Amino acid sequence: MTLIDTCPLPYSDYERVVLGHGSGGRLTQALIEGLILPELGIDADAPMEDVAVLDSLHGRPAFTTDSFVARPLLFPGGDIGSLAVFNTANDLAVGGARPLYLSLAFVLEEGLRLELLAHVARSVRVAAVRAGVRIVTGDTKVVERGKADQLFITTSGLGVVPKNRSLSIANARPGDAVLVSGTIGDHGIALLAAREGIELDSELVSDSAPVFGLTSAAFEVEPQIRCLRDPTRGGIASTLNEIARASQVGIRVDERTLPIRSAVRGACEVLGLDPHYVASEGRVVAVVPKEGADRVLRAMRAHELGRSAAIIGEVVSEHPGVVVERSWIGGERVLGLSSGEQLPRIC
Amino acid sequence: MTLIDTCPLPYSDYERVVLGHGSGGRLTQALIEGLILPELGIDADAPMEDVAVLDSLHGRPAFTTDSFVARPLLFPGGDIGSLAVFNTANDLAVGGARPLYLSLAFVLEEGLRLELLAHVARSVRVAAVRAGVRIVTGDTKVVERGKADQLFITTSGLGVVPKNRSLSIANARPGDAVLVSGTIGDHGIALLAAREGIELDSELVSDSAPVFGLTSAAFEVEPQIRCLRDPTRGGIASTLNEIARASQVGIRVDERTLPIRSAVRGACEVLGLDPHYVASEGRVVAVVPKEGADRVLRAMRAHELGRSAAIIGEVVSEHPGVVVERSWIGGERVLGLSSGEQLPRIC
Numbered sequence: 076m077t078l079i080d081t082c083p084l085p086y087s088d089y090e091r092v093v094l095g096h097g098s099g100g101r102l103t104q105a106l107i108e109g110l111i112l113p114e115l116g117i118d119a120d121a122p123m124e125d126v127a128v129l130d131s132l133h134g135r136p137a138f139t140t141d142s143f144v145a146r147p148l149l150f151p152g153g154d155i156g157s158l159a160v161f162n163t164a165n166d167l168a169v170g171g172a173r174p175l176y177l178s179l180a181f182v183l184e185e186g187l188r189l190e191l192l193a194h195v196a197r198s199v200r201v202a203a204v205r206a207g208v209r210i211v212t213g214d215t216k217v218v219e220r221g222k223a224d225q226l227f228i229t230t231s232g233l234g235v236v237p238k239n240r241s242l243s244i245a246n247a248r249p250g251d252a253v254l255v256s257g258t259i260g261d262h263g264i265a266l267l268a269a270r271e272g273i274e275l276d277s278e279l280v281s282d283s284a285p286v287f288g289l290t291s292a293a294f295e296v297e298p299q300i301r302c303l304r305d306p307t308r309g310g311i312a313s314t315l316n317e318i319a320r321a322s323q324v325g326i327r328v329d330e331r332t333l334p335i336r337s338a339v340r341g342a343c344e345v346l347g348l349d350p351h352y353v354a355s356e357g358r359v360v361a362v363v364p365k366e367g368a369d370r371v372l373r374a375m376r377a378h379e380l381g382r383s384a385a386i387i388g389e390v391v392s393e394h395p396g397v398v399v400e401r402s403w404i405g406g407e408r409v410l411g412l413s414s415g416e417q418l419p420r421i422c
Numbered sequence: 423m424t425l426i427d428t429c430p431l432p433y434s435d436y437e438r439v440v441l442g443h444g445s446g447g448r449l450t451q452a453l454i455e456g457l458i459l460p461e462l463g464i465d466a467d468a469p470m471e472d473v474a475v476l477d478s479l480h481g482r483p484a485f486t487t488d489s490f491v492a493r494p495l496l497f498p499g500g501d502i503g504s505l506a507v508f509n510t511a512n513d514l515a516v517g518g519a520r521p522l523y524l525s526l527a528f529v530l531e532e533g534l535r536l537e538l539l540a541h542v543a544r545s546v547r548v549a550a551v552r553a554g555v556r557i558v559t560g561d562t563k564v565v566e567r568g569k570a571d572q573l574f575i576t577t578s579g580l581g582v583v584p585k586n587r588s589l590s591i592a593n594a595r596p597g598d599a600v601l602v603s604g605t606i607g608d609h610g611i612a613l614l615a616a617r618e619g620i621e622l623d624s625e626l627v628s629d630s631a632p633v634f635g636l637t638s639a640a641f642e643v644e645p646q647i648r649c650l651r652d653p654t655r656g657g658i659a660s661t662l663n664e665i666a667r668a669s670q671v672g673i674r675v676d677e678r679t680l681p682i683r684s685a686v687r688g689a690c691e692v693l694g695l696d697p698h699y700v701a702s703e704g705r706v707v708a709v710v711p712k713e714g715a716d717r718v719l720r721a722m723r724a725h726e727l728g729r730s731a732a733i734i735g736e737v738v739s740e741h742p743g744v745v746v747e748r749s750w751i752g753g754e755r756v757l758g759l760s761s762g763e764q765l766p767r768i769c
Contacts, residue, residue: 097767099656100699100760122592122668125651126486126517128583132479139473140525140578141561144569170473178487180576182529214488214576218767222491224569229527229561231487231578236475245469304472309446321469352447413447420444420565 092187097217107215110189114196115179115203115210127211129176132235137172139163140231146420148191148226150269152262152280153356155228156195158422160202161285162307162356163232168287169303169359171242171294172234174206179213179230184223195226206285208232240294246301247322249392252368254361256289256375257282257383259311260339260353263421268342279338284357289381292374293359297367304360308422310352312410314360315388315398326398328388328410351400352413354421362390439534444564454562457536461543462526462550462557474558476523479582484519486510487578493767495538495573497616499609499627500703502575503545505769508632509654509703510579511553515634516650516706518589518641519581521553526560526577531570542573553632555579587641593648594669596739599715601708603636603728604629606658607686607700610768615689626685631704636728639721640706644714651707655769657699659757661707662735662745673745675735675757698747699760701768709737 095102112119143159153161164174179199183192203210261282268275290303306314311333319326335350343350357380363371368386375381398410442449459466490506500508511521526546530539550557608629615622637650653661658680666673682697690697704727710718715733722728745757 094766095761097655098760098765099654099660099701101758102761103656104759122590123664124517124591125513126484126519126579126581128517128519128588129483129485131482135478136476136483136580137473138476138523138525138578138580139559140527140576142527142529142563142574142576144529144563144565166472170471170475172473172475176485178485178578180487180489180578182489182491182574182576212486216489216491216767216769218491218571221568222571223574224565227529227570227574229487229489229529229576229578231485231525231527231576232473233483233485233580241475243469244471307446308444309450313446317470354446411448412451413445414442414449418445419441420563422563 092183114193116200134235137167137170137234137236139166142229144420150266153283154198156198157202159228159230161283163230164206164208165286165305167232167234168290169305171240172236174208174234176211176233177208179210181215182227183217184225185220187225242302244302244318244321247324247362247390250365251362251390252365253388254386256359256381258334258336259355260350262356263353264339264342266421275338277338282357286359289378292378293371296370296374301362307354312351316412320396323395325391325394328400330402332385332387334383334385439530461540463547481582484514484517484581484583486513489576491767497613500630501545503542504549506575506577507549508630510577511555512633512652514579514581515637516652518587519583521555521581523558523580524555526557528562529574530564531572532567534572589649591649591665591668594671594709594737597712598709598737599712600735601733603706603722604730605681605683606702607697609703610700611686611689613768622685624685629704633706636725639725640718643717643721648709654701659698663759666745667743670742672738672741675747677749679732679734681730681732
C-alpha cells in the first residue's frame with residue numbers, strides 16, 4: 076500500500092508538493108496535519124501553536140542550528156532526516172549538553188513526491204527517539220520548481236548543560252591527548268558513492284548516529300574533558316585545526332593510529348580525496364588530560380559506537396595553531412584547512 | 423566604497439558565493455569570519471563553537487522556528503534578514519515570551535553576490551538590536567547554481583515565558599473581544615508590488631516590525647489575555663480560523679472595523695486578492711476578556727506600532743470553528759481558510 080492510498084482528503088488529492096501547500100491555508104493545514112505531523116508521530120489534534128513553551132531547564136541552555144542540503148536525500152545508512160536529527164543532537168552532546176528538544180523547518184520544492192517527504196518525516200521520528208530528543212516546533216515553506224533541490228531541512232537543537240561543565244575548543248593544553256571515537260570519513264564516502272553511482276569494494280554505510288551515549292560514557296570516567304567536537308564537514312583535519320587555532324596550541328597526530336576503513340581509504344585513493352577532510356556524522360574528537368586518556372579510550376571502546384576508538388595524537392606547545400601529522404613512512408606534514416571544496420553537499 | 427573594497431583576503435578574492443564557501447575549510451572560515459560575523463556585529467576572534475551555551479533562563483523556555491524564502495530579497499520596508507528576525511522574535515512575543523536569542527542558518531546559492539549577503543547580514547544585525555534579541559549560533563551551507571533561489575534563511579528563537587502566563591489559541595471563550603493592532607496586508611502587498619513591479623497609488627511599505635513592546639504593553643493592562651497571534655502567511659482569515667478551530671468557538675468580525683489601508687484595498691481590487699488573506703509581519707491579533715478590551719485597545723494605540731488598533735469582533739458560542747464576517751453592506755459571509763495559493767513566497 077502506498078502512502079497515497081492511506082491519506083485523507085484533501086492531501087490525498089496530490090502526489091506531489093504544489094505551491095498551495097505553502098500558502099498558510101487549507102492545503103498547508105492538510106499537508107501538516109495529514110502527512111507531516113502523523114509521520115513525525117506528533118498529535119495533529121493538539122492546538123498548532125507557532126511557539127513551543129517547554130518545561131523549565133535545570134541548567135544552562137545549549138542552543139545550536141544547522142541546515143541540511145545533503146544530496147542524495149537517501150543514502151546507505153541514513154537520509155537527510157536522520158542526518159539532521161543526529162547532527163543537531165550531536166552538536167549539543169559535544170557541547171557537553173543533554174539534547175532535549177529539536178525544531179524542524181522544511182523548504183520544499185514544488186513537485187517533490189509526497190511519499191519522499193513522508194519517508195523523511197518517518198525517519199526524523201525514528202531518529203529523534205534514538206537520539207532522545209523531542210520535535211516540538213516546526214515550519215514548512217514551498218518554493219517553485221527549480222528554486223530548491225527537492226528538500227532542505229533546518230534543525231535547531233535545545234539542550235541543557237550540567238552545572239560545572241565547561242567545554243571549549245579554546246581549552247586544549249600542551250600534554251593533553253587527542254582521541255577519535257571511530258573510523259573517519261565513512262559518511263562522506265558513503266554519500267558520495269550513492270550520489271555518483273560509484274561501486275565500492277566492500278559495503279560502506281554512513282556512520283551517522285547519535286553520540287550522546289558515547290559522550291556521557293566519556294564524561295563518566297573523565298569529568299575534566301577539555302573539549303569534544305564532531306568531525307563533520309571539513310573532516311578531522313578541520314576539527315583539529317579549529318581546536319589548535321582556538322587554543323593557540325600545536326597538535327601532533329600519528330597517521331598510523333588514525334582509524335580509517337579500507338573501503339574509505341580505497342575510495343579516497345581512486346577519487347583523489349584525502350580522508351582527513353571527509354566528513355563523519357557519528358564520531359567524536361576528544362581532547363582530554365593525558366592522565367584520563369586511557370580511561371576515556373576504554374569507555375569509548377565499551378560503547379557500541381566507539382569500538383574503533385583510538386588515541387591519535389597529543390597537544391603540544393610547539394607550532395601553535397598548526398596541526399602536524401607523522402605519516403606511515405615516518406615523514407611529517409602540516410595538516411591544514413582544506414582550501415577548496417572536496418565534497419559539496421555531504422550534509 | 424563597496425563591500426569588496428573593504429574586505430580582507432581571501433574572501434575579497436571573490437565577488438560571489440562559490441561552492442568552496444560551503445566546504446567547511448579555509449573558504450568557509452574566510453566567509454564567516456571575514457564577512458558574516460563582522461556584518462552581524464559578532465566578535466570573529468571568539469572561539470567558533472558549534473553550540474551556544476547560554477545563561478540559565480528564569481522561567482519556561484519558548485522555542486520556535488521559521489524558514490524564509492521571500493522574494494525579492496529586498497523590498498520596501500525591509501528585506502529577508504529583518505523579516506526573519508522580526509517574524510521569529512514575534513512568534514516568541516505572541517507566545518507570551520520575552521525574545522532573547524536567535525539562531526541563523528543560511529542556505530546560499532552559488533553565484534550569490536557577496537555584497538547582497540553582507541547587506542542582509544547587516545540588516546539582521548540592526549533588526550536584532552531593535553527586537554532585543556542576540557544572534558548566538560548559526561550555520562552556512564552552499565548549493566549549486568539553480569538549486570536554490572539566491573538565499574534562504576532559517577531562524578529559530580529562544581525566549582522565556584514569565585511565571586503564571588499561559589496563552590493558547592485554544593483559550594478563546596464566548597464573549598471575548600477580538601482586536602488587531604494595526605492595518606492588515608501591508609507586508610504582502612508591498613512585497614508583491616516590489617516583486618511584480620506594480621505601481622501603487624500611494625507609497626506602501628511592509629509593516630514588518632518587532633511587536634514585543636506592543637505585546638508587553640497589552641499584558642501590562644490585561645494579564646488575562648487569552649491568546650495572541652501574528653497574522654502572517656494566510657492573513658487574518660487564517661489566524662482567526664485557527665483560533666476558532668482550536669478553541670471550538672465561533673468568531674464574528676465586522677468588516678467596517680477592520681483597518682485596511684486604501685493602497686492595500688486598491689491593490690487587492692486590481693489584483694483580485696482578498697486582503698483578509700494577505701500577510702502582515704508587524705501586527706498582532708489579540709483575544710481578550712470583554713472587560714479588558716478597551717484597556718488593551720488604548721494600550722495598543724498608545725504604542726507607535728498600534729496607532730490603528732481596533733476591536734474587530736467577538737467570540738461567540740454559535741458556529742464553533744467557523745469565522746463569520748459582517749460586510750460593509752450588512753450581509754454576512756463565512757471567512758474560511760484559503761484553499762490555494764494567493765501569494766507565494768511572501769515570507
